[in-house]
Amino acid sequence: MTDATAETPRRGSGMGSLMASDDHTAKRNAREKRFRMYGLVAVCTGILMLVLLLTSILTAGLSAFRQTTIEISVTLDADRLDPEGNRDPADMGKVTTFGYAPLLRDGLIGTIEGAGIETDLGARDVADLISDESVAQLRSFVLANPDVVGQTIPVEVLASGRIDGFFKGRVTYETAELDKNISPAQLRLAEDLKAADLLRTGFNWRFITAPDASTTRPEAAGLGVAILGSLYMMLVVLCLALPIGVAASIYLEEFAPQNRITDLIEVNISNLAAVPSIVFGILGLAIFINFAGLPQSAPIVGGLVLTLMTLPTIIIATRASLKSVPPSIRDAALGIGASKMQSVFHHVLPLAMPGILTGTIIGLAQALGETAPLLLIGMVAFVREYPEAPWDGGLFDPATALPVQVYNFTQRSDPAFVERASGAIIVLLVFLLIMNLTAIFLRRRFERRW
Amino acid sequence: MNDMRLTERAVDNNGTKIRAKGVQVYYGDTHAIKNVDVDIADKTVTAFIGPSGCGKSTFLRCINRMNDTISVARVEGDILIDGEDIYDKRVDPVQLRAKVGMVFQKPNPFPKSIYDNVAYGPRIHGLAKDKADLDGIVESALRRAALWDEVKDRLTAPGTGLSGGQQQRLCIARAVATSPEVLLMDEPCSALDPIATDQVENLIHELRANYSVVIVTHSMSQASRVSQKTAYFHLGEMVEYGDTGDIFTNPKDERTENYITGRIG
Numbered sequence: 072m073t074d075a076t077a078e079t080p081r082r083g084s085g086m087g088s089l090m091a092s093d094d095h096t097a098k099r100n101a102r103e104k105r106f107r108m109y110g111l112v113a114v115c116t117g118i119l120m121l122v123l124l125l126t127s128i129l130t131a132g133l134s135a136f137r138q139t140t141i142e143i144s145v146t147l148d149a150d151r152l153d154p155e156g157n158r159d160p161a162d163m164g165k166v167t168t169f170g171y172a173p174l175l176r177d178g179l180i181g182t183i184e185g186a187g188i189e190t191d192l193g194a195r196d197v198a199d200l201i202s203d204e205s206v207a208q209l210r211s212f213v214l215a216n217p218d219v220v221g222q223t224i225p226v227e228v229l230a231s232g233r234i235d236g237f238f239k240g241r242v243t244y245e246t247a248e249l250d251k252n253i254s255p256a257q258l259r260l261a262e263d264l265k266a267a268d269l270l271r272t273g274f275n276w277r278f279i280t281a282p283d284a285s286t287t288r289p290e291a292a293g294l295g296v297a298i299l300g301s302l303y304m305m306l307v308v309l310c311l312a313l314p315i316g317v318a319a320s321i322y323l324e325e326f327a328p329q330n331r332i333t334d335l336i337e338v339n340i341s342n343l344a345a346v347p348s349i350v351f352g353i354l355g356l357a358i359f360i361n362f363a364g365l366p367q368s369a370p371i372v373g374g375l376v377l378t379l380m381t382l383p384t385i386i387i388a389t390r391a392s393l394k395s396v397p398p399s400i401r402d403a404a405l406g407i408g409a410s411k412m413q414s415v416f417h418h419v420l421p422l423a424m425p426g427i428l429t430g431t432i433i434g435l436a437q438a439l440g441e442t443a444p445l446l447l448i449g450m451v452a453f454v455r456e457y458p459e460a461p462w463d464g465g466l467f468d469p470a471t472a473l474p475v476q477v478y479n480f481t482q483r484s485d486p487a488f489v490e491r492a493s494g495a496i497i498v499l500l501v502f503l504l505i506m507n508l509t510a511i512f513l514r515r516r517f518e519r520r521w
Numbered sequence: 522m523n524d525m526r527l528t529e530r531a532v533d534n535n536g537t538k539i540r541a542k543g544v545q546v547y548y549g550d551t552h553a554i555k556n557v558d559v560d561i562a563d564k565t566v567t568a569f570i571g572p573s574g575c576g577k578s579t580f581l582r583c584i585n586r587m588n589d590t591i592s593v594a595r596v597e598g599d600i601l602i603d604g605e606d607i608y609d610k611r612v613d614p615v616q617l618r619a620k621v622g623m624v625f626q627k628p629n630p631f632p633k634s635i636y637d638n639v640a641y642g643p644r645i646h647g648l649a650k651d652k653a654d655l656d657g658i659v660e661s662a663l664r665r666a667a668l669w670d671e672v673k674d675r676l677t678a679p680g681t682g683l684s685g686g687q688q689q690r691l692c693i694a695r696a697v698a699t700s701p702e703v704l705l706m707d708e709p710c711s712a713l714d715p716i717a718t719d720q721v722e723n724l725i726h727e728l729r730a731n732y733s734v735v736i737v738t739h740s741m742s743q744a745s746r747v748s749q750k751t752a753y754f755h756l757g758e759m760v761e762y763g764d765t766g767d768i769f770t771n772p773k774d775e776r777t778e779n780y781i782t783g784r785i786g
C-alpha cells in the first residue's frame with residue numbers, strides 16, 4: 072500500500088511549503104486581484120458620476136426653492152377699483168390689471184419714501200423691481216376679499232426675476248450694465264430695500280403650488296399643475312396597470328396552457344418592454360385622441376399611454392415573482408383539494424406580493440419620469456388652470472406633467488428658467504425617492520411575515 | 522393478528538378500495554409506468570418499493586390525479602376508487618383530492634400559522650360548522666399526527682418554524698384534517714430522524730383503522746414494519762405484488778429478490 076503511493080509520481084505544486092504560494096496560485100491570485108480592481112474602479116466611476124450629477128442639479132436647482140419678495144403697503148383706492156361702489160366682485164371684475172398697476176406702483180414708491188430711502192429712479196424703473204405677476208395677484212386677492220377696498224393694506228409681492236436673481240448671485244452690477252431689463256441703480260435700490268427689511272428672501276411655496284407662468288415672468292412660474300397632472304396620471308396607471316398586469320400574469324403563469332400561442336404572447340410582452348416610449352405616444356395619439364376622441368393634454372390620455380408602457384414591466388416582474396414561489400406550496404394546496412384558483416390566491420399570490428409591489432412601483436417610477444409620449448399627446452401645452460378633482464372630471468382637464476415641465480422650462484430663454492428647470496428635477500427626484508422608499512418599505516413589511 | 526385480518530380481507534370482495542387496470546403513464550416520450558394492474562385494499566397499508574426512478578411516485582400521483590399539474594404527463598388506463606373511474610370526464614380532480622389525501626416527500630407546510638395549516642383543508646371544504654368545531658378538528662388532527670403536545674401552546678407560530686420532523690407531521694395532520702378515505706404518502710420519513718420516523722409509523726398503524734394508506738418507501742424495514750401489502754416496481758413495471766410477509770420472505774421474481782437482498786437499488 073505504502074509502496075504504491077510512493078511510486079505514483081506526485082503532480083502539481085505539492086513539493087513547496089504552504090507558506091509560499093507557487094507559480095500557479097500566484098497567477099490565480101493576481102488575476103483575482105486585477106478583477107477586483109476593475110470592479111472597484113467601475114463602482115467608483117459610477118458613484119462619481121452620480122455625485123457630479125446630483126451636485127450640478129442641486130447647485131443649479133436649490134435656489135428655485137427660495138424667492139425674493141417685497142413688502143409694500145398699497146392704498147386700494149375705492150373709486151378706481153369699485154366704480155359702482157357696491158363691493159360686488161362681479162362688477163369689480165370689470166377693472167382689469169391696468170387699473171391695479173398704478174396702485175401697486177404708487178404703493179411701492181410710497182413705501183420707499185416711507186422708509187426714507189432716496190432714489191433718483193423714475194416711477195417706471197421703480198415699478199420694474201416687482202414682478203408683473205404681482206398685479207394679477209393683487210387683483211385676484213381683492214376680488215376674493217372685496218372688503219379690503221378703500222383700505223391701505225400691506226402686501227407681499229414677488230420681486231422681478233432680475234432682482235430675485237441678484238440676491239441669488241445670478242445677476243451682478245457688471246451684468247446689469249449690459250442688461251436692458253435691469254440697471255445698477257435698480258439693484259442699489261433693491262439693496263436699500265433689503266437693508267430696510269422690506270425686501271426678504273424666504274421659502275418658495277409658490278414654486279410647488281403655483282401654475283406655470285409666461286416666459287417673461289420666471290419668478291412666478293410654479294409646478295402646481297404639473298404635479299397634479301403627474302399625480303392624476305399615476306392614479307390612472309395604478310388603477311389600470313396593476314389589476315390588468317397582475318391578472319394577465321396570473322393567467323399566463325398559472326392557468327394558460329403551454330403552447331405556441333402563449334409562447335408568442337410571452338415573446339411579445341418581452342418585446343413590448345423594449346419598445347421606445349415615443350411609439351406609445353404615437354399609438355396614444357392615433358387611438359385615444361384621433362379615434363376615441365379623448366381630449367388632448369388630458370391626464371386620462373397620458374395615463375392610458377403610460378399604462379400601456381408600464382404593463383410589460385409589471386407583467387414581467389409579477390411573472391418572475393410568481394415563478395419564484397416554490398412549486399411545493401402549490402402541490403401542498405392542490406394535494407388537500409384546493410382548486411387552482413384557491414391555491415393561487417391563498418398561497419402563491421401572498422408569497423409573490425413583495426415582488427409584485429416592487430415591480431409595480433418601479434413601473435410607476437418609470438412612468439413618472441416619462442416625457443416623450445406625453446409631448447405627442449399635447450401635454451406640453453401651456454396650462455395655467457388647475458384641473459378639477461378627479462371625481463369632478465379632472466382627469467379630462469388639460470394639465471402638464473413634471474418631466475414635460477422640466478423640458479418646457481429648459482426651452483425658455485430667460486436664464487432664470489435654468490434654476491426653475493433644475494428645481495423641477497429636484498421635485499421629480501424627490502417623488503421618485505418617495506416611491507422607491509415605499510417599495511422598500513412594502514417589501515420589508517410583506518417579507519417579515521414569516 | 523395479521524393473519525386473521527388478511528383472511529378477513531380475503532373473504533371480503535368489496536374490500537378493494539382502489540383498482541388500477543392497465544395504467545400507462547408517459548412524460549412526453551418517456552414511458553414511466555408500463556401497464557400496471559393492482560388492487561389496493563381498504564383499511565390496509567400498501568407499500569410501494571423499488572429502485573430510484575422506477576415510477577413509484579408517478580404511480581402514486583396518478584391515484585389523486587396530481588399528475589394533471591404536469592403538462593407533459595399523460596395517463597392511460599383506468600383507476601377506480603370505490604368502483605368509480607377517477608379519470609372520467611365528470612370527475613372533478615379537486616373533489617377527488619379531498620377524498621385522497623397526500624403527504625409529500627419534502628415537508629411543505631404553508632408559510633402560515635400551525636393552526637391555519639391544519640385548518641386550511643376543513644375551511645375550503647366547509648367541514649366545520651363554527652370556530653369551536655374547527656378547533657376540534659385541528660386538535661384531533663394534530664393529536665393523530667402525534668404533534669399536539671409539542672405545538673399546543675404555539676398554534677399561532679409559523680408552521681415553517683418547526684423542525685423538519687415536526688413539519689412532516691404537520692403535513693400529515695393537514696392531510697388527515699380533511700378526513701380523506703385514502704392517504705398517499707411519498708417517502709414521508711426520508712427527512713426524519715429515527716424517533717420521528719417511529720412516531721409517523723405509529724401514526725400509520727393507527728390510520729389503518731379508517732383509511733387505505735399507500736406509502737412509498739426506500740426502507741425495506743419500514744415497509745415490512747408498517748405494511749400488509751407490498752408492490753415492487755422495476756423500471757416502470759409492477760413486477761410483484763402480494764402480502765408483505767410473502768414478498769420479503771419468499772419473493773417470486775428474481776428482480777424482487779435482488780432488490781430486497783440488496784443486490785440492486
Ligand SMILES: Nc1ncnc2c1ncn2[C@@H]1O[C@H](COP(=O)(O)OP(=O)(O)OP(=O)(O)O)[C@@H](O)[C@H]1O
Pocket residue numbers: 548551553571572573574575576577578579580591593
Ligand atoms: N415531471 C417529470 N417530467 C418528465 N419525466 C419525469 C417527471 N417526473 C418523473 N419523471 C421520470 O419518470 C420516471 C419515474 O419517476 P418517479 O419520480 O416516479 O420515480 P420514483 O420511483 O419515485 O423514484 P425515487 O425513488 O427516486 O423517488 C423517471 O425516469 C423520471 O425521470
Ligand SMILES: [Mg+2]
Pocket residue numbers: 577578579707
Ligand atoms: Mg419518488
